[in-house]
Amino acid sequence: MNIYFENGKILTKNGGYIFDKDFFGKEVIKNKINLKFAEKEITIINIIPHENSFEKNDIRNLLSVMKTEDLNIISRARHMLEWDYSHKFCGICGKKLNEYNIKQNNKVCPECGYIHYPKMAPAIIVGITKGDKILLAHNVNFKNNVYSLIAGFVEPGEKLEETVRREVGEEVGIKVKNIKYFSSQPWPFPDSMMIGFTAEWESGDIKPDGVEIADAGWYEVSKLPNLPLNGSIARRIINFIFEGKMVGKNE
Ligand SMILES: [Zn+2]
Structure with missing residues (x-):
C-alpha cells in the first residue's frame, strides 16, 4: 500500500x-x-x-475534516518522509546511510556505525488570559491578517514551562503564571510537535x-x-478558553 506526497502536500x-x-x-x-x-x-x-x-492537499486544511487516526498516519508519514529526504548521509563521516530500519526506527551509518534517529522539534503554544480576555498576536508570517497564540521552539536544556515564560517574555514582554498543560498536536511542517498550554x-x-x-x-469574545x-x-485552545471545554478534533 502506498501514500503519496508532492511538495509536502498529500495526494488524494x-x-x-x-x-x-x-x-x-x-x-x-x-x-x-x-x-x-x-502492523501494516x-x-x-x-x-x-x-x-x-x-x-493535492495541504495537511493544515484537513485538520478540521479528517479523523484523528488518519491525521496521525498522514502527519507521521510526512514527518518521516522529510527526515528520510534530509538525512541521506552521515553527519559525522559523510558516507551514505543504510536504509531506514523499521524495527529499530533509525538509520545506521555503514562506515562509522553512528545511529541516526528521526528528529523532532518540540514547540510550545500558549493561550494567555487576563480576566475574560485572551492575548492574540499577529505574526509577520501569518496570512489573511490572522491573529493567534504565542508559540515558539523549545531550546535544549529547557523545561516546557520555561519555554512558555521565555517565549511570552521575548515576543510580547509580559509575565505569566498558572501555566497548565492543555493538549498536543503533531505538526509535521516539517518536523515539529506542538505542545499546548x-x-x-x-x-x-x-x-x-x-x-x-x-x-x-487583549481580545474579548465578542470582538x-x-x-x-x-x-x-491554536484554535482548540482559543475555543476552550471561551467555551470552558474541549472543542474540536484531536482531543
Ligand atoms: Zn558515519
Whole structure:
C-alpha cells in the first residue's frame, strides 16, 4: 500500500489517501520510506511535481475534516518522509546511510556505525488570559491578517514551562503564571510537535517584539479578529478558553 506526497502536500483521490496500486514510475520518485502502522506496512512516496490526476492537499486544511487516526498516519508519514529526504548521509563521516530500519526506527551509518534517529522539534503554544480576555498576536508570517497564540521552539536544556515564560517574555514582554498543560498536536511542517498550554497574565504591558510579532492585544469574545484554522491546536485552545471545554478534533 502506498501514500503519496508532492511538495509536502498529500495526494488524494475521491477523499482516499491510501492506495494499493503503484501510480508513478521511478523517474518521478524523489524518495520513499516504508513505515508500519498498526502492523501494516505502508510505503510513503515523495514525487517530483508534475501533471497528474490527484488532488493535492495541504495537511493544515484537513485538520478540521479528517479523523484523528488518519491525521496521525498522514502527519507521521510526512514527518518521516522529510527526515528520510534530509538525512541521506552521515553527519559525522559523510558516507551514505543504510536504509531506514523499521524495527529499530533509525538509520545506521555503514562506515562509522553512528545511529541516526528521526528528529523532532518540540514547540510550545500558549493561550494567555487576563480576566475574560485572551492575548492574540499577529505574526509577520501569518496570512489573511490572522491573529493567534504565542508559540515558539523549545531550546535544549529547557523545561516546557520555561519555554512558555521565555517565549511570552521575548515576543510580547509580559509575565505569566498558572501555566497548565492543555493538549498536543503533531505538526509535521516539517518536523515539529506542538505542545499546548494555558496560562494567566501576571504582570507587564504588551510590547510586541516587532520582529516576529507585528501586533498583539487583549481580545474579548465578542470582538475577535481572524482566528487560526479550525482543528488546529491554536484554535482548540482559543475555543476552550471561551467555551470552558474541549472543542474540536484531536482531543
Ligand atoms: Zn558515519
